[in-house]
Amino acid sequence: MNPESQTDQSSCEQCKARRSFLTKLTLGLSGVIGAIMVLPGAAFILGPVVKKKKEVWRGIGSLDSFKIDDDFSLVTYEDPSPVPWSGVTSKSGAWVRRISDTQFKAFSITCRHLGCPVRWVKGPELFMCPCHGGVYYKDGTVAAGPPPEPLHTMEIRVVKGQVEIKTIPVPLTTTPLKESDV
């Protein structure tokens, strides 16, 4: 065999090997760069779905400070916000009513429409939202206006004479908003 053609053939083999190596390297690097770009976005979108909601019991006063009657009183507490830099936005509240010695009813003050704080009006026995006219009955169900869901009911327990409320990061609504709602 001609020595020149032998050299050409072997150099061509080297070319193929180099090309194959560079192709694999390019694909590998593209994959790594793509993952670096996509992962933070995916984590941001999927985080709230897969992350377990933080639930914390907060003290809201002694049992004696709540009288048994038909009226709701406002209590405030710190929301177990998922981000430590929430500041004053982590302050939240609930309307609480003592029904019997050990039974309570409590609703989050957060309107299920767009999150304004609702106010208890004793006369007509309604919760009113000042933002878009949302109205709720005393059992938390919607009486009028745009809220798509009842007020969020909160759990209450009594521990050693202290009343505690189970707080979670405030839910607003699970119903998709219509364009006319915003």
Ligand code: FES
């Ligand atoms: S936020 Fe309450 S009615 Fe819109």
